Every structure is written in C-alpha cells, then in structure tokens.
Amino acid sequence: MSVTTPEALLPLDDEPTITFADLGLPQPVVRKLAENGVTTPFPIQAATIPDALAGRDVLGRGRTGSGKTLSFGLPVLARLSGGRTAAKRPRAIILTPTRELAMQVSDALEPYGDLLGLRLKVVCGGTSMGNQIYALERGVDILVATPGRLRDLIGRGSCALDDVEIAVLDEADQMADLGFLPEVTELLDLVPPGGQRMLFSATLENEIDTLVKRYLVEPVSHEVDAAQGAVSTMSHHVMIVKPRDKAPLTAAIAAREGRTIVFVRTQLGADRVAGQLREAGVRADALHGGMTQGARTRTLSDFKDGRASVLVATDVAARGIHVDDVDLVLNVDPAADHKDYLHRSGRTARAGRSGTVVSLALPHQRRTIFRLMEDAGVHAARHTIGGRGDLFDQDVAEIVGARSLTEVQAEAAMGGVRHAELEVARLARELEGARARAAELLEEAERLTVRAARERGDDPAEAVAAAAEARQRAVAEAERAAEREAIREARRAEKAARTDDRRGGFRDGDRDDRRGGFRDGDRDRDRRPYQRRDRDERGGGEGFRRGPSSSGGGFRRDRDDRGGHRPGGSSSTSSSGGGFRRDRDRDDRPRSTSYDRRPSTGKPRWKRDS
Template identity: 50%
Template sequence: MATDLATSLQERGIHTPFPIQALTIPDALAGRDVCGKAKTGSGKTLAFGLPLVENLSHAERRRVRGLVLVPTRELAVQVAKELRPLARVRGLELAPVYGGAAMEAQIKQIKAGLDIIVATPGRLIDLIDRQVVSVAKLEVVVVDEADRMADMGFLPQVEWILRHVDSRHQTLLFSATLDGAVDGLVRRYQTNPVRHEVQSRQVTVDEMQHRFVAVHEMDKVKVAAAIIRASNRTLVFSATRHGCDRLSRKLKAEDVRAEPIHGDLRQKARERSLARFSSGDIQALVATDVAARGLHIDDVDVVIHYDPPPDHKTYLHRSGRTARAGESGMAVTLSLWNEELEVKRLQRRLALDVPIVEMFSNDGRLDALDRWDPVAEVV
C-alpha cells in the first residue's frame, strides 16, 4: 500500500489489516475482479475502499468514475465517512447519495464534481433517469452487502445499474453469503473473479445470556424501562414503525432517553438518533428489523425483544448485536400471556432451555439480570 494512504490509516489508529483486507486488497490493487465473502463488521469497507481510491487516483478528475452500491441510507453514510479521509489524501471528491434526503443538494454536489459516489440503488436510478449522473464510463464498481440487497428486494435495481455500465471496469463484490441470487450476480457481472472467504464466526446462543420475562400489558413499558436504566446501551426491537414511535414516546414518559429509528423518519433524524446512541447521549434505540440492517453499532450490552421475533433466525440476528468482537451480552425477550406458546416454539428452535419468569416493573431482579440465574432459581 502507498505510504500516504498507510499514514492516513495510522493516524486513525489502524495499523494491522483485518483478514478480509489482507486477502482481497492485493488482487483488487492488481485490477482483478474480486468476490469477497465476509460479514458486516469484518473490515470490508477498507478492503474495497483502499483499492478504489488507489486505482482511481491516476485518471481524469471530477467525473464519477467510482461507484459503491449499498442497501441502506445508514450504510451509505457510514461507508462515505470511512472512505472520505483516504479520498482526500489523493485529492478525490466523494459523497453519499440516497433516498430520504433532498435530491437538489445531491445534484448540486454531483455537478460540482465528484470522483466517487456511495449510493443506494433507487436514488442512483433516479439520478440516472434525470441525466444528472452516468454510469456508462465507470472504472470501478463495488457492490457491498449483496446478500442484503437480495433480502430487501433490490437486486433488480442493482442489475439494471450494472447493465448500464458500458466501459471496461473492475467489479468488487462483497457479501455475507455467495449462493442463490448473489451467485447469479457474480456469474453475470464479474469477469473471472478471484474469490476470497473469511470464515465468519456465527454468533451462537452460547455467546450471550438469555432472559425470557413474562410481563403484563399495562406494565410492559415499565419493565423495559427498568432494564434499560440498569444497562449502558440498549437496542430495543419493535415489530412495526408505528410501534417504534409509540414505544419511544412511552419510554420517554418513564424518563428513559430513547429515540426511534425506522424507514418513515427523515434521514437527518435517523442519523442524529444513531449518532446520539453511539455517543451515549441516549440510552436506547428503538428499531425495526429492516432499519437495523446495515447498522454497525458497537458496545450494545442489552438487546430487548419488545415484540418477540417472528423466527429463530431473526432472534439470532437481533441478539447478535450484543455479542460482537468477542464481547458477551444479553438478550431479553418480553412475553405477554398470549405470546407464551410462540416464545416456547422459538426456544425449541434455538435449543434454549430457559424458563419464562413472570416479573413486574418493581422486581429487583430487573436491576441486575446479568447476575440473576433463572435456571438455578427454577431448579
């Protein structure tokens, strides 16, 4: 890697490459198409970002020559934030474009001259249709989180964009899985890609503590508030956008600093809530499953399933946010009387033999759920 880019990374405290970076960067720098299998949080942003900046540094400026496609607005902002210092070292202009924000401001940025855009598919197609930007002569295309693109129904839009790239170009694709629709994307839009895979350590039920609490409808918010107060940073999952808003208001009425994050909110509000949560200004973020996708949030010590998850995969995906980077955490599922059978089915799928224990909001055990053993108590 060039000295100036290495220095930029060192100034940010980055000294050693992650496994996915060590595997993919040499091939990407050589101009090869790369197909990388790695999960969120594995360091793949720099795995494609460093070659992207390096390979675009020696050509015409202020024309969009590099594109990073991402599934969500939050990820677009995060990727742009991480890559912007590297781009500046080489005098490249980079910006995110996504739906939910003023299109006029994004158009103004593009017309002022950008080298790289980090875009969600829908907004990029809008800009192409308005002839504000062209992908015909791109030199490097990155498809990030391809599996989530598939899950969210964005692959037709991604393929439409890729079909409109007429020039010879390098394609870097990263995904947590490389089967099914993602494999079709690789076969159709990459040329002899070199494949690299980092064995992803799946978060397992053994890596976190599990508590299942039977609550009463009128007391449910107070129970959630008690758990949040006893924790450092809590991610709360609600089944619907309306439920997020309602729960956030009720938690605030309990003197809990909580804010919602979901697709109906304006982008600036989502970014502000995420930043306040990351900095510790608020105690809880109340999210839908879709809104939480692509968010990289560290140091979550408790996940509350305010609404029980629909299946065991969702339970693991939600709960896994509290067992990152080798840290253990706790997942708490709140269950009303009419949800008990559903929760027990979920436990069987997860092979979890943990009792569902009734608690009221004044129960002292809520102040230290991590030190309370429900299994030992029942035995």
C-alpha cells in the same frame, strides 16, 4: 471459477505480524490508519485487500460488523488514486441497501479519500437531489448510493456510469430482503464490462448466487465469520414473560448501563415504546422509516454521542447501522424470521467485542421463538420470568441489575415517579410564566379599557368593573370546561391502562395469529373461522338470516323486504358451494311508483303516481 482461501478462516491471533503496510496500501493511508488507532487488520481485511488491490473480482462473505467496509473501501481508493474524473461520470460506485449504511460507508472512507485527493458523495433518498446534482457536475470520483436515488439521477441525465471502473455491492443479502435486486441488476447492466466487481454478503442464497454468476468473473471467495448467530463473544437469552410484566422488564433492561438497541415491529410501536421508556426515566429515542432523513440523522447522532442511551428501532431503519460499544440488543417484538434476527443481533459484538442479545416472548410465542433460534443456528439460554418466587437466575439478574421481579417493578415505578416530578417542575415553571404574562396583559387591558371609556365619554370605573365581571365569567366557564376535559382524559387513561395490562404493556407484535406467525401491523386481526350469525329484525322490518349452506363452503341469505318467507317456500341455498346467493322478492320497488315504457323510444322510465 471461484477460489476459496482457507487462510481467511484463521483467527487473527494466528497472524500477529500482518499490518496494513504489509497488505500493499499507500503509505499515507497506512499512516492515517495508525493515527486512528487501526494498525492490525481484521481477518476479512487481511484476506481481501491484496486481491482487491490486484484488481480481481472479490466475493466476500461475513457477518455484519466484521470489518467489510475497509476491506473494499481502501482498495478502491488506492486503485483510483492519481486518475481524473469527468463531470457526471464517477469512476467507482458503491451500492448499499439503506441511507444510514451509505452515510456510514462515506464517513469511514472520506478521511482516507481526502489524503489521496479523491471526492466521495452520498446519493440517497431523503436528501437534497439538487445538492447531489451540483456535486456530480463538479466531478465525483466515488459515488456511494442507494439504488433508487441513483437510478433517478441517471434518468434525469445527471449521472452516467460509462466511466465506472469498480463496482461494489455491499450487504447484498439485505438488498434482496428489501426488494432492491431488480434495480441493482438494471444499474450493473449500465456499467461497462471489463472492470472490477466486488460483492459482499452475509449469505449466498439463490438471488445472490445469480448476481455472482452474472457479473463476477472468476471471483476469489473469502469467508470470515459466516452469517451465524453463534459468535463466541455474543450471548443469547430468551425470557418468557407474562404480559403484565413485559413493560417493567423492558424498562429495567433499557435502564442498564451502556448503549442498548431495542427492536420492535412497527413505526407506531417504536414511537410508543420510546415514549414509555422516557416516562420511566430512560433516555430513549425512536428510529424508523417514517421519519425524515434529517430526524433520523439527528437521532442516530444523539445515540452515537451518548445524549441518548437507548435506540428504539424497526428492522428497516436498523439495517446497516454501525455504532460502537452497543453491548446489548433487546428484542421487545420477535423478529419476523431468522435472517432479521441475525441482522438485529449483528448490532452488538461488532469487530470482536462482546455483546448480549435478549428476546422477550409471551408464553404463547414460546414455540415460535425457539424455532426461530434453531433456524438462526443460535443456542440461547432460556429463562422463565415470574417463577420460583419471582427470583431471577444469575444471568437475568446481571442483565437487569436486580435480584427479583419485585425490584424491577419497584425501579420502573420509581422511574415513573422521577419523570412525573420533572414534569411537575416544568409545568410549575410554565405556570409561573403564564401568571406573570397574564398580569401584564390584565394591566394593559385595564389601561386600554379606561382610554376607550374616556373616548366614548363613559365612566372609566364602570367600564373597568364591567370588563372585570365579564372576565370572571369567562374564567369560570374555562375552569368548568377544563374540569370536564380532565375527567374525560382520566377515564381514557384508565381504559388504556386496563387494555395495556391485558396485552402486556407494549401492544404491537405481542400477539401472534392463529397460524403461528406474527402479525404485521399495529392492530391484531382475529383470523378465527367465520361464526354463524342469526339476525331477525322484528316488528315487520327486514328479516336477515345467515347459516351454513347445504352444499358446503357457502352461506345462505334469506331476505324478504316485507318480513316474510319467499312465496312458495322454495329453498334459497346455492346449488354450487363457495358463494353467496341473495333471494329477494321481485316486486320490491317503492309502492309510490309504477313501471311504464315510452311509446316513442321503447326505453323504460319511472312514472310517479299522483
């Protein structure tokens, strides 16, 4: 039977005297926490650590960023301290839904594991499997893994879960969203019974509740900061913006001081929005599942270290990301559902800090956005951008750092100017280098031409003059080709700009379909009902007509290869609705052939007329 502790619901200020030492953690760990400036536990840590140290099964519920990693990680380290681990047989596993979260859990626990002589290893896709196999052969105490890669290693015989004493499932609701639960149950079935199980999730839906009942034995349940967006330190805003104003407003918000995460729907959208922000003078990088693990790690490192102030990410890549001091989340494309919205919002206001969540919505997306906010349990301030003389209200002006939309547009234009000037300076440097290189190559070419002419017995001066004339012709032709290409490129850019103006600058996720949802992809699909089409190729060609069937639900096609109606004028309408029927003249074989049968076999054959 599950036991819920009401003290876990109390704010931290009600228990100011509790420290990590009071929770029963080893002294080396407590001292290391103090060195890192962590002296007072968060509510979920104060609630779960004593029960986890006692070996009880724990069910923890709390929103992302509430401090769950140390809640299960420190007790796992403390309980495994002093034991021995055999090769390929870890004593604890921590399952996470994404690579980034696995790496973050390992980074958070490794300093304390080193103090206790425990080895941790991250096992996830996109990284070297050979390195992971080598580490397992040497012995790994705690395996932090994604389900797919761990299952692959077990299938290769490089890992066994027969000695696992503690199994932790982190962010279980995200695993359910990503479709990992079948693999999770397959792995947990390999863990010997009788050990400790800990499950942490923001929600307890049907699939998660099934895991709890199947694998946790009389768990003690702790709930802190339930998965709702109504966090006291987080403010939510919805900005209704016209399509032509979406791009400059996005650039203005992204250019503010501080770290910002921008969410879009697709990988192509992430790359495009990041490029457009860089053109506006914003230090932005893209992060999505289509990147290699090395590129994703470098991008996330640049964002954490401040080399990039804006991270443009998709939902899959952003799940589980923990970056300190992210004070604003900007939803350029609306979230698919309220759970994705809460996951996005959880990137800010982490561990009690303040944060802001801004969602941009086109006018036709207004109703869907407000319904999403209601499902998420969020009260969001609503702002209409472009009204009342283009003046912003106080909240919007504070977010974008401007008093009016005109200032935003001017700032976006100035950012483009700065980017263009930097590009001109870079190209000028490259041009100077190319000219110097060309001069060196020209001198070398003339020297070799003179030598070649002397070897042939020709006049060197005439050879140099002929080479110079050929070079001038080649340069003239290259200039003409470059001019033609520049004209074509300018026309393409003008056409793309007109398209962006009509769609609002950022093209993916901006237009919902006719059924009230959001399209999933980089190209709109028009779901309007099929329209009647009549087509007749005149001049004796094939006639083709498509119209509603008399029986409903189908379409009629009348076709005659000779351009006329079917003999007898019989109707071609299908007698049963819901399908197509094609009527063709039986005698539509080529005129140059006749039909015959082989007398010996009776098989048909085609015989060409002479």
